Amino acid sequence: MKxxxxxxxxxxxxxLFSTCFSLFAQDIVYTDATxxxxxxxxxxxxxxxxxVDTAKYxxxxxxxxxxxxxxxGLAITFKTNSNIITARWSTVSSxxxxxxxxxxxxxxxxxxxxxxxxxxxxxxxxxENFTTAKIVENMQDGEKECLLYLPLYxxxxxxxxxxxxxxxxxxxxxxxxxxxxxxxxxxLQGASACRPGMAYPARMARKTGVNFIxxxxxxNGRMEASVxxxxxxxxAEAYILDCAPNPSPEEITQRTGYLVNTIRKHHPKAxxxxxxxxxxxxxxxxxxxxxxxxxQNRNFKIEFEKLKSAGVDDLYYxxxxxxxxxxxxxxxxxxxxxxxxxxMLNIIEPIVIDILNKYGI
Amino acid sequence: MKxxxxxxxxxxxxxLFSTCFSLFAQDIVYTDATxxxxxxxxxxxxxxxxxVDTAKYxxxxxxxxxxxxxxxGLAITFKTNSNIITARWSTVSSxxxxxxxxxxxxxxxxxxxxxxxxxxxxxxxxxENFTTAKIVENMQDGEKECLLYLPLYxxxxxxxxxxxxxxxxxxxxxxxxxxxxxxxxxxLQGASACRPGMAYPARMARKTGVNFIxxxxxxNGRMEASVxxxxxxxxAEAYILDCAPNPSPEEITQRTGYLVNTIRKHHPKAxxxxxxxxxxxxxxxxxxxxxxxxxQNRNFKIEFEKLKSAGVDDLYYxxxxxxxxxxxxxxxxxxxxxxxxxxMLNIIEPIVIDILNKYGI
Numbered sequence: 001m002k003x004x005x006x007x008x009x010x011x012x013x014x015x016l017f018s019t020c021f022s023l024f025a026q027d028i029v030y031t032d033a034t035x036x037x038x039x040x041x042x043x044x045x046x047x048x049x050x051x052v053d054t055a056k057y058x059x060x061x062x063x064x065x066x067x068x069x070x071x072x073g074l075a076i077t078f079k080t081n082s083n084i085i086t087a088r089w090s091t092v093s094s095x096x097x098x099x100x101x102x103x104x105x106x107x108x109x110x111x112x113x114x115x116x117x118x119x120x121x122x123x124x125x126x127x128e129n130f131t132t133a134k135i136v137e138n139m140q141d142g143e144k145e146c147l148l149y150l151p152l153y154x155x156x157x158x159x160x161x162x163x164x165x166x167x168x169x170x171x172x173x174x175x176x177x178x179x180x181x182x183x184x185x186x187x188l189q190g191a192s193a194c195r196p197g198m199a200y201p202a203r204m205a206r207k208t209g210v211n212f213i214x215x216x217x218x219x220n221g222r223m224e225a226s227v228x229x230x231x232x233x234x235x236a237e238a239y240i241l242d243c244a245p246n247p248s249p250e251e252i253t254q255r256t257g258y259l260v261n262t263i264r265k266h267h268p269k270a271x272x273x274x275x276x277x278x279x280x281x282x283x284x285x286x287x288x289x290x291x292x293x294x295x296q297n298r299n300f301k302i303e304f305e306k307l308k309s310a311g312v313d314d315l316y317y318x319x320x321x322x323x324x325x326x327x328x329x330x331x332x333x334x335x336x337x338x339x340x341x342x343x344m345l346n347i348i349e350p351i352v353i354d355i356l357n358k359y360g361i
Numbered sequence: 362m363k364x365x366x367x368x369x370x371x372x373x374x375x376x377l378f379s380t381c382f383s384l385f386a387q388d389i390v391y392t393d394a395t396x397x398x399x400x401x402x403x404x405x406x407x408x409x410x411x412x413v414d415t416a417k418y419x420x421x422x423x424x425x426x427x428x429x430x431x432x433x434g435l436a437i438t439f440k441t442n443s444n445i446i447t448a449r450w451s452t453v454s455s456x457x458x459x460x461x462x463x464x465x466x467x468x469x470x471x472x473x474x475x476x477x478x479x480x481x482x483x484x485x486x487x488x489e490n491f492t493t494a495k496i497v498e499n500m501q502d503g504e505k506e507c508l509l510y511l512p513l514y515x516x517x518x519x520x521x522x523x524x525x526x527x528x529x530x531x532x533x534x535x536x537x538x539x540x541x542x543x544x545x546x547x548x549l550q551g552a553s554a555c556r557p558g559m560a561y562p563a564r565m566a567r568k569t570g571v572n573f574i575x576x577x578x579x580x581n582g583r584m585e586a587s588v589x590x591x592x593x594x595x596x597a598e599a600y601i602l603d604c605a606p607n608p609s610p611e612e613i614t615q616r617t618g619y620l621v622n623t624i625r626k627h628h629p630k631a632x633x634x635x636x637x638x639x640x641x642x643x644x645x646x647x648x649x650x651x652x653x654x655x656x657q658n659r660n661f662k663i664e665f666e667k668l669k670s671a672g673v674d675d676l677y678y679x680x681x682x683x684x685x686x687x688x689x690x691x692x693x694x695x696x697x698x699x700x701x702x703x704x705m706l707n708i709i710e711p712i713v714i715d716i717l718n719k720y721g722i
Contacts, residue, residue, distance in 0.1 A: 098468060098486040101553065101692060102459035112646055120688045121646045125459040138649040192462065194553060194692035194699075203689075285473055285482045288499040327481045328564075328699075331462060331555035337699040338555075338689075 024134060027165040028086050033076045036161070037171045040074040042181065042213050042234050049074060049156040051215065052230065059226040064217055070094075071150035072189045073201055073214025077172040079145050082163030084137040085110065085122075090130045091154040099192045099332040102126050106154040109197040110135045111206065113145040113175075118206040123195055126151075145172055147206075149196035152189060153218065176211035178361050180352075181234055183227075184242030187278065188216025192331035193341060200341050204349055210356065212240075222247040223255035231259075232266040237361045239263050239270060240352065244277035249295035256303035264312055271355050272312075274304050276319040278344065282333025289333075316355055320347050385495055388526035389447050394437045394509075397522070398532045401435040403542065403574050403595050410435060410517040412576065413591065420587035425578055431455075432511035433550045434562055434575025438533040440506050443524030445498040446471065446483075451491045452515040460553045460693040463487050467515040470558040471496045472567065474506040474536075479567040484556055487512075506533055508567075510557035513550060514579065537572035539722050541713075542595055544588075545603030548639065549577030553692035554702060561702050565710055571717065573601075583608040584616035592620075593627040598722045600624050600631060601713065605638035610656035617664035625673055632716050633673075635665050637680040639705065643694025650694075677716055681708050 034048055045053035052068040054060050069092075087108055096105040103109070108124030122136035135148075150156050163169045182188055182201050190199030197203070201212035213236065221243040231239065241259065244252060256274075263272055276297045283290030297319070304317045322344045323329035329340030336344060395409055406414035413429040415421050430453075448469055457466040464470070469485030483497035496509075511517050524530045543549055543562050551560030558564070562573035574597065582604040592600070602620065605613060617635075624633055637658045644651030658680070665678045683705045684690035690701030697705060 096457075096463070098463035098488075099484075099555075101462055102457070103693060107459060114645075119645050120642050120691075120694065122643055123460075123693050125693065127459075136643070136646050138647045140646075140648060144646075192555060194460075194555075198689070198698070281481050282483055282497070284475075284480050285497050285501075285505075286499045287501060328559070330481075332464060332484050332486065333481065337559070338701075339699040339703050342700050 024084065024086060026084055028084070028162040029165050030088060030160040030162045031169050033159040033161055035171070036076050036078040037173060038074060039077055039174045039176065039211070040213060042215065049150065049159070054230065057226045057230050060230065061220070061224060061226075064220050064224070064227060067189070067217045067220060069155040070153055070189065071156045072152045072199060072216055074150045076148045076150070076159070076161065077146065077174060078148070078161065078169055079143055079172045080163050080167060080169040081141070081143045082167035082169065083139040083141065084164050085135045085146065086133065086162035087124045087135055087159065088132045088162065089124070089159040090157045091126070091151055092157060093129060094154040097153070097191065099335055100153065101194055103195045104152050104190060104193055106151040107195065108135065108151070109149040109195045111147040111197060118147055120197070145175070147175065149202060152193070152196050152199055153191070174211065176205050176209055179211050179213060179236040180238045180240060180356070180361070181213045181215055181231065181236040182240040182242055183215045183221060183231055185216060185221040185245040186218035187245060187335055188214060188221070188242050189218050190214075190216065191218065191335040192337055194338050198338055198341065200345055203341070203345060204352070207349065208353055210361070220246060222251060223259045225258060228259045228262050232262045236267070237270060238273065238356060238359070239267070240273045240275065242275040244275070244296050244300045247296070249292065249299045252296055252299040253303065256300060257307060260307050260312060260315065269314065271314045271316065271359050273316045273318060273352060273355060274300060275348065276300060276317070276322070278322045278336065278340070280334050281323070281327050281330045284327055318348055318351050322347055385445065385447060385498070387445055389445070389523040390526050391449060391521040391523045392530050394520040394522055396532070397437050397439040398534060399435060400438055400535045400537065400572070401574060403576065410511065410520070415591065418587045418591050421591065422581070422585060425581050425585070425588060428550070428578045428581060430516040431514055431550065432517045433513045433560060433577055435511045437509045437511070437520070437522065438507065438535060439509070439522065439530055440504055440533045441524050441528060441530040442502070442504045443528035443530065444500040444502065445525050446496045446507065447494065447523035448485045448496055448520065449493045449523065450485070450520040451518045452487070452512055453518060454490060455515040458514070458552065460696055461514065462555055464556045465513050465551060465554055467512040468556065469496065469512070470510040470556040472508040472558060479508055481558070506536070508536065510563060513554070513557050513560055514552070535572065537566050537570055540572050540574060540597040541599045541601060541717065541722070542574045542576060542592065542597040543601040543603055544576045544582060544592055546577060546582040546606040547579035548606060548696055549575060549582070549603050550579050551577065552579065552696040553698055555699050559699055559702065561706055564702070564706060565713070568710065569714055571722070581607060583612060584620045586619060589620045589623050593623045597628070598631060599634065599717060599720070600628070601634045601636065603636040605636070605657050605661045608657070610653065610660045613657055613660040614664065617661060618668060621668050621673060621676065630675065632675045632677065632720050634677045634679060634713060634716060635661065636709065637661060637678070637683070639683045639697065639701070641695050642684070642688050642691045645688055679709055679712050683708055
């Protein structure tokens with residue numbers, strides 16, 4: 001009986017082994033991504049794929065701490081001469097929201113440089129929380145500079161990048177210069193961009209070459225004092241505050257001053273840019289939603305004016321029809337779809353770049 | 362012991378009952394959507410939420426028959442003076458693809474008319490295969506004309522629409538005139554639009570007022586003879602063929618002539634519009650993908666030229682950089698995201714409308 005069981009187990013092992021090796025047409029060799037270059041973190045921190053080390057901020061809400069373990073905005077840079085790129089990765093457990101694709105939530109998104117531009121190359125489609133997937137194959141010979149975005153809404157536990165046996169893979173220095181922190185809500189974190197590289201800080205970075213750090217927090221970005229202190233501790237050239245969507249209008253009045261003043265105190269010369277909340281298209285007919293967003297933006301603007309009057313310099317405010325005027329710019333009435341993000345960037349990006357240029361950033 | 366168990370069950374029942382009634386702040390009365398107006402079907406068919414009755418097409422591939430049970434392009438039109446709209450609906454079982462939101466796959470998408478335009482009002486977020494959800498609330502008083510899109514990639518078994526107790530809900534005649542059939546692939550069916558109303562035939566219908574019928578078939582649209590015969594049986598004013606993405610280049614050569622000639626035979630005067638395949642952005646670096654799409658489009662164009670030379674009149678061909686030139690127009694390298702669809706429509710829509718106008722459609 002024991003022998004039969006052992007034989008059956010051996011048979012299953014052989015089957016699994018064969019499946020593993022027949023997944024791709026070529027022999028693949030894997031490299032742990034911790035041996036390559038990770039970009040997009042707020043600062044150098046112990047846990048490799050977390051955005052921020054929140055350990056010392058005791059008062060920070062637990063859900064905010066958890067959200068900082070999501071790898072939004074993180075990417076691996078490497079170069080390889082392989083004609084195929086695959087990946088094996090595991091994420092924790094987050095269920096994909098109904099307004100999001102699984103690729104955005106827990107998938108991978110690869111860009112390769114061509115003629116000085118980052119060009120989309122392929123995605124890693126997740127299957128639950130452990131995936132082995134081909135990202136791109138049948139590529140021409142030659143060295144490729146690669147930028148692989150990590151999941152927007154999940155925590156990455158492990159990531160290995162696969163290339164054809166016999167080809168090289170090695171670390172590539174960050175293609176982005178300086179550091180500009182953006183703090184905000186789920187919209188900033190990337191809901192509802194279709195894939196990780198389409199979150200708006202990632203798009204701005206590829207287009208401008210500036211290293212935008214994604215501190216978007218789903219359902220949060222409420223300017224708590226503990227989070228404010230953490231942001232002020234980050235050494236960056238500029239600070240963008242896209243955090244009007246989630247705090248109540250009253251919280252905006254109570255907290256905006258402390259946020260801006262604390263950043264200013266720690267970084268006397270850094271420009272600080274406030275962005276009004278995008279409209280919520282669910283407020284097209286829901287009058288309460290419409291009024292709430294209007295109140296949030298009214299109070300955020302009042303705080304901006306108060307801070308300017310109080311002598312806070314190098315402070316800017318961006319406003320406008322960020323999602324366009326046809327009301328089609330969201331997935332669920334709240335979070336921009338890719339058209340919404342496109343329109344938002346058409347307004348925000350030139351203003352932000354003008355400001356950064358003014359400061360030589 | 363038995364008494365305790367019974368009491369516990371009663372307690373649970375009371376809890377469930379209370380939960381059900383406390384889901385919304387108001388008392389809601391439900392109307393079965395079969396009592397309202399269903400639009401978007403290819404023809405009048407027995408099963409209420411299927412796009413096509415495929416029963417008599419014995420040779421049609423089973424997976425194509427199954428795909429025609431998906432409610433892509435179907436919508437319920439109604440009017441109500443309620444200030445809240447909710448829904449209860451059940452779908453069959455389709456798992457949400459990694460390139461799609463659950464809202465697009467099995468959710469609902471509501472538009473309300475304002476100043477002669479259809480304006481986005483809210484979504485029904487699905488929870489597995491049976492959902493009760495609020496779509497919009499806190500609306501102003503007065504009658505609203507409503508257009509509620511059904512799931513793109515699942516079969517709807519049952520749908521009830523809820524309004525506030527004491528308000529009216531009644532059928533509304535179709536806001537769209539004429540009938541133009543579009544036949545094609547997953548892209549046409551709606552992958553990867555963010556929600557049901559963002560599939561491209563739905564967007565064209567809202568903008569132009571023309572009744573575009575969505576015959577998009579995920580992984581299919583391969584011009585099989587049985588499907589060709591079914592399409593030719595549909596009485597429509599025009600036929601759009603967006604079916605180059607899935608058949609092999611050889612199948613395109615073998616089958617396009619039969620498709621166009623069969624439609625022409627049954628509908629001697631109806632314009633027929635062929636659309637080239639969108640590029641596959643996964644072919645930016647995957648040379649095999651790039652070559653395959655080029656061959657598909659080359660062969661589709663050759664068939665078009667042959668048909669024109671053979672004297673088939675009222676036949677048109679649309680081509681161009683349908684997804685733009687920045688390579689950011691897809692979710693997964695294959696299916697357009699909402700930017701991709703936007704760019705596609707900017708090219709296709711004016712050409713289609715010019716053609717329809719020419720024929721007085």
